[in-house]
Amino acid sequence: MAIRDDFEEVAGQVRLVLHRFALVVLVVAAFAAMLIGKADTVLVENARVLALDLASPALEAIARPVAVANRTIADLKEFATLREENARLREENTRLLAWQTAARRLENENTRLRELANFREGPEASFITARIVGDSVSAYVRGALLNVGRKAGVEPGQAVVTGEGLAGRVAEVGDNSARVLFVTDVNSRLPVQVERTRERAILAGDNSALMRLTLAQTLQGVQRGDRIVTSGHGGSFPVGIPVGEVVQTESGSVKVRPFADFSRLEFVRVVDYGVTGLVSTGSSSPAATSKGR
Amino acid sequence: MRADGVLAMLDRWGRLLLPGTILLFFVLMTLAPLRVPYIADSLPLLPALAVFQFSLATPERLPGPLLLAMGVLLDLLLGGPGAPVGVSALGFVLIRAAVVANRRYLVGVPFIFQWLGFCLLCFGYVFLVWFFTTIWTWTDIDAGPALAQYVVVVVAYPLIAPLLARVRPRDPLNVPEASRGTATPGETTL
Numbered sequence: 388m389a390i391r392d393d394f395e396e397v398a399g400q401v402r403l404v405l406h407r408f409a410l411v412v413l414v415v416a417a418f419a420a421m422l423i424g425k426a427d428t429v430l431v432e433n434a435r436v437l438a439l440d441l442a443s444p445a446l447e448a449i450a451r452p453v454a455v456a457n458r459t460i461a462d463l464k465e466f467a468t469l470r471e472e473n474a475r476l477r478e479e480n481t482r483l484l485a486w487q488t489a490a491r492r493l494e495n496e497n498t499r500l501r502e503l504a505n506f507r508e509g510p511e512a513s514f515i516t517a518r519i520v521g522d523s524v525s526a527y528v529r530g531a532l533l534n535v536g537r538k539a540g541v542e543p544g545q546a547v548v549t550g551e552g553l554a555g556r557v558a559e560v561g562d563n564s565a566r567v568l569f570v571t572d573v574n575s576r577l578p579v580q581v582e583r584t585r586e587r588a589i590l591a592g593d594n595s596a597l598m599r600l601t602l603a604q605t606l607q608g609v610q611r612g613d614r615i616v617t618s619g620h621g622g623s624f625p626v627g628i629p630v631g632e633v634v635q636t637e638s639g640s641v642k643v644r645p646f647a648d649f650s651r652l653e654f655v656r657v658v659d660y661g662v663t664g665l666v667s668t669g670s671s672s673p674a675a676t677s678k679g680r
Numbered sequence: 681m682r683a684d685g686v687l688a689m690l691d692r693w694g695r696l697l698l699p700g701t702i703l704l705f706f707v708l709m710t711l712a713p714l715r716v717p718y719i720a721d722s723l724p725l726l727p728a729l730a731v732f733q734f735s736l737a738t739p740e741r742l743p744g745p746l747l748l749a750m751g752v753l754l755d756l757l758l759g760g761p762g763a764p765v766g767v768s769a770l771g772f773v774l775i776r777a778a779v780v781a782n783r784r785y786l787v788g789v790p791f792i793f794q795w796l797g798f799c800l801l802c803f804g805y806v807f808l809v810w811f812f813t814t815i816w817t818w819t820d821i822d823a824g825p826a827l828a829q830y831v832v833v834v835v836a837y838p839l840i841a842p843l844l845a846r847v848r849p850r851d852p853l854n855v856p857e858a859s860r861g862t863a864t865p866g867e868t869t870l
Contacts, residue, residue, distance in 0.1 A: 413744040413773040420752055420766030425816065431756075431765055438756040442708060449712045457713075521711030525724040525758050525829075527813050527821060532711060573819065594822065652713075 432559060439532060440561035443520060447534055450520040454653055461651070512625055515539050515657040517565070529572040529594055530555065531652065533565045541565045546617075546658040552629035552646030553577075553617060554655055567655070570630060570645055571598055578620040579630055584608045587618055590630060590643060598631060600641035611636055615643050625660050699734040699741045700750075702844070706730050707754045725833040726840070727754055728805050731772045732798050733844040735779035736787055747772040764816040771805040778804075794841070799834050806830045 424431045465472065500506075517539075521532035535541050537560050545557045547567045555569040556577075568575055575592040579600075586609070588602040600615065613633040619626035635642035706726045727750065734742045751769025778801055779786060786797045810826045 409744055410773065410777045413748055414770060416748055417751070417766045417770035417773060420748075420769060421764045421812070421816070424765035434765070435756045438753060442711070442757055445708055446711055449708065453712055519713055521757075522713045523711060523758055525710075527763060527809075527826075528758065531713070573821070594825065 435566075436559055436561040436564075439559065439564040439566060440536070443532065443534060443561070443564040446520040446532060447518075450518070457651070457653075513659045515541060515659065517541075517655055517657055519652050519655060520564075523566065527573075527594070529569040529575075529592065529649070530558070531567045531569070531655075533557075533567060533655070533657070534563065535657065536561045536563045536565050538562055540659060541657050542659070546624045546628060546660070547655050548628060548658055549647045549652060549655055551648065552631065553624075554645075554647040554649070554652065556624075557657060565657075569649060570647075571596065571649070577630065578618045578624075579615050580618040581609055581633075582614040582616050582629075583610075584613075587620070588615075590615060597634065597642040597644055600633070600643050602641070609633055609636055609641050625658060628658075696741055699730075699738055700746055703727060703730045703734070703742065703746075703750055704753075707750055707757070710754060711757055724758065725802065725806070725829050727768070728771065728775060728802055729798070729833060729837060729840060730844060731775050732779060732801060733841050735776045736783075736794065737845060739776060739780050742776065744773055744776065747776060764812050767809050767812040767816075770812075771808050774808070775801050775805060791838070791841075795834075795837055798837050798841070802830060802833060 515535055517533040517535040519531045520534045523530040523532060533541070533547075541557055541560050543557050543560050547554045547557060553570060555567045555572070555575065557565050558568040559566040569592070570577055570590065571592040571594065573592055573594045575590075575598075577590040578587070579590045580587050586602060588600050591599045591601060593599060600609070602609070611633055615630045615633065617624045617626060617628045617630060629646050631643040631645040633641055634644045706729075709726065710723050712723070731742065731747060748769045751772045752766055754768045755763065755765040779797075782797070786794055806826050806829070810821065810823055814821050
C-alpha cells in the first residue's frame with residue numbers, strides 16, 4: 388500500500404513537471420505564432436485566406452438560418468408600423484416622382500451637352516452580388532466575409548456597395564470567399580469629396596459608428612447634412628458613390644455617419660471598375676494613395 | 681477494462697470530442713452575422729467562456745495543442761490586417777492553466793465562485809488581447825468596445841455556463857480531494 392502511495396506521489400510530481408513544461412511550450416508557441424505573423428505578413432495573409440476558404444461553407448450553413456431568423460424579426464417589427472410606414476412611403480413617392488422628372492430632364496440635357504463637348508465616359512462598372520456569410524466584427528475589426536471570391540472575379544481593392552452607399556473595400560480574397568473591410572474600420576482611409584463644395588478630403592474610420600473627415604484645406608466649408616461621396620482618387624473606386632452624411636462639425640472635427648446600415652447587411656455588391664490593377668493588396672493601399680496626393 | 685460495444689465506443693468518442701467540437705462551433709459562431717444587439721457583441725468572447733467552462737470539468741479533453749490551434753484559427757478568421765495571430769491562443773492556454781492550477785477554488789464550489797473566477801480570468805483575457813493588439817498595431821485602440829463585450833459575456837455567463845456544464849466526466853475525480861472520499865476512477869456519481 389505504502390509503495391503504491393509513494394509511486395502515485397512520484398507519478399503526480401512527474402505529471403506536474405510535465406504540465407508546467409507543457410504550459411511553457413504552449414506559451415512559447417503562441418508567442419512564436421505572433422512573431423511569425425509580424426515577420427512574414429504574406430504567410431499570414433495566405434493562412435487567413437485559407438482559413439476563410441475552409442470556414443466559408445460552414446459559415447454559409449450558419450448564416451442562412453440566422454438570416455431567416457433576422458428577417459422574421461425584422462418583418463414582425465415592420466408589421467407593427469405598417470400603417471405609418473405606408474403613409475410615409477406614399478409621401479416620399481410623390482416627392483421622388485418630382486425628382487424623377489427632374490433627373491430625366493437633367494439626364495437628357497447631360498447627354499446632349501456631352502455630345503456637344505465630345506466627352507469620353509469612364510469605364511463601365513460591373514457588379515458581383517454577394518451574400519454576407521460572416522461578420523468579422525469584434526472590438527478591433529469592422530468587416531464582413533463574402534461568399535464570392537477570385538473564381539467570381541473579386542479582386543482586392545474593389546469597392547463594396549449596398550443600396551444606400553459605399554460599405555467598404557475588399558481586403559483579402561480567397562477562391563470562394565472574400566473579406567470586406569468596412570469604411571468604419573480603423574484601417575480604412577478613403578479619398579472622398581464633399582458633394583456640395585467639391586472639396587477633397589480623407590475619410591478615416593476609427594471602429595466606432597461615425598467616421599472622421601480630414602480635410603485637405605479647411606473645415607469651414609463643411610456644414611451639417613453635407614453628403615460625402617467618393618472622389619475616385621486612388622484609382623479603384625468610381626467617382627461619386629455616396630458614403631455618408633456630415634452629422635457633427637463641432638470642436639474642429641467633422642464626423643460623418645455612413646449611409647450603409649452595417650447592422651442589417653445581408654447582400655452587397657462588389658463593384659468591378661476595371662482599374663483595380665492600380666492598387667496593391669492589403670490595408671496600406673488607400674493610406675498610401677492618400678499620402679501620395 | 682470495459683466491454684467495448686459499438687455504443688460504448690461511440691459514447692466514449694463522443695464524450696472525448698464534444699468539448700473540442702463545441703469550442704470549434706463557438707469559434708465559427710464568432711463570425712455568424714447575428715444581428716441581435718448585445719448577444720452579437722458577446723460572440724467574440726464565447727470561445728473563451730467555453731475554454732473556461734470545459735477546463736473546469738474536463739481539462740483533459742481540451743489539450744493545450746488543441747487550444748493553440750483553435751486560438752490561431754480564431755485570430756485568423758476574426759483578425760483584421762495587422763492584428764496579432766496567436767494572441768487568442770495565448771489567452772486560451774493561460775485560461776486553461778489558471779483554471780487547472782486553481783481547481784480547488786473553482787470546482788465543487790457554489791456557482792457564484794465560478795462566476796467570480798470567470799469574471800477575473802475573462803478580464804485578464806480581454807486585457808491581454810487588447811494589450812497585444814495595441815502593441816502589435818501600434819495604434820491607440822479604444823478599450824471601450826472590448827470592455828462592453830466583457831460586460832455582456834460576464835452577464836451572459838450564468839445563461840450559457842449551465843448548458844456547457846452538462847458536459848462533464850462520469851468519474852468523480854473532478855471533485856476536490858477532500859470530498860472525493862473512497863471513490864475510484866470510473867465510478868459513477870450523480
